[in-house]
Amino acid sequence: DVKVTQSSRYLVKRTGEKVFLECVQDMDHENMFWYRQDPGLGLRLIYFSYDVKMKEKGDIPEGYSVSREKKERFSLILESASTNQTSMYLCASSLWGGGAPETQYFGPGTRLLVL
Amino acid sequence: GQQLNQSPQSMFIQEGEDVSMNCTSSSIFNTWLWYKQEPGEGPVLLIALYKAGELTSNGRLTAQFGITRKDSFLNISASIPSDVGIYFCAGRVVGNNRKLIWGLGTSLAVNP
Numbered sequence: 001d002v003k004v005t006q007s008s009r010y011l012v013k014r015t016g017e018k019v020f021l022e023c024v025q026d027m028d029h030e031n032m033f034w035y036r037q038d039p040g041l042g043l044r045l046i047y048f049s050y051d052v053k054m055k056e057k058g059d060i061p062e063g064y065s066v067s068r069e070k071k072e073r074f075s076l077i078l079e080s081a082s083t084n085q086t087s088m089y090l091c092a093s094s095l096w097g098g099g100a101p102e103t104q105y106f107g108p109g110t111r112l113l114v115l
Numbered sequence: 116g117q118q119l120n121q122s123p124q125s126m127f128i129q130e131g132e133d134v135s136m137n138c139t140s141s142s143i144f145n146t147w148l149w150y151k152q153e154p155g156e157g158p159v160l161l162i163a164l165y166k167a168g169e170l171t172s173n174g175r176l177t178a179q180f181g182i183t184r185k186d187s188f189l190n191i192s193a194s195i196p197s198d199v200g201i202y203f204c205a206g207r208v209v210g211n212n213r214k215l216i217w218g219l220g221t222s223l224a225v226n227p
Contacts, residue, residue: 042219090157103148106157
């Protein structure tokens with residue numbers, strides 16, 4: 001089974017802090033994704049990466065950056081946390097299907113509260 | 116970003132009832148995925164559909180890839196309390212194989 005793990009289930013940070021959310025997958029997937037989930041807004045893509053050191057902006061990248069130094073690890077960084085970044089953060093990974101559609105597998109999520 | 120139209124937004128049903136939900140798009144999709152998310156957890160893949168007209172079952176769940184390639188539905192037969200959760204559809208637009216487009220979810224509550 002695919003396993004996607006996230007470093008924390010719950011985090012409480014203060015406004016202005018730098019926040020790191022870590023995601024690790026153990027199935028050698030090329031693609032990794034960061035989403036945020038808010039009530040009534042569904043899942044919104046922040047960033048994704050299709051290879052080591054590669055990244056692409058999703059739909060809501062403002063206020064976030066990412067790092068992918070190793071294939072299995074994808075980090076989401078909030079340079080200066082703000083209260084409007086309080087949310088559930090979900091990491092996902094998928095295998096590159098060589099052009100064929102592939103499915104995404106999710107971690108359990110990190111619920112971040114910024115005070 | 117683009118989103119799918121998923122309906123209904125929420126459902127409250129009696130145990131044993133059948134459930135139906137659907138997603139529609141103005142774009143043509145080459146993949147439809149149905150996920151379930153339980154409270155405090157990430158979404159878990161239920162069914163994946165890759166061909167127009169495809170009908171796939173997973174236990175009491177059945178999903179279909181619409182012939183027009185712009186819609187999909189998910190049925191749950193004989194619901195049980197553990198079916199509670201949020202069900203999301205997601206799809207991939209033709210020509211973009213890396214990003215998924217997501218519906219806003221259908222929240223299902225089952226009364227025992």
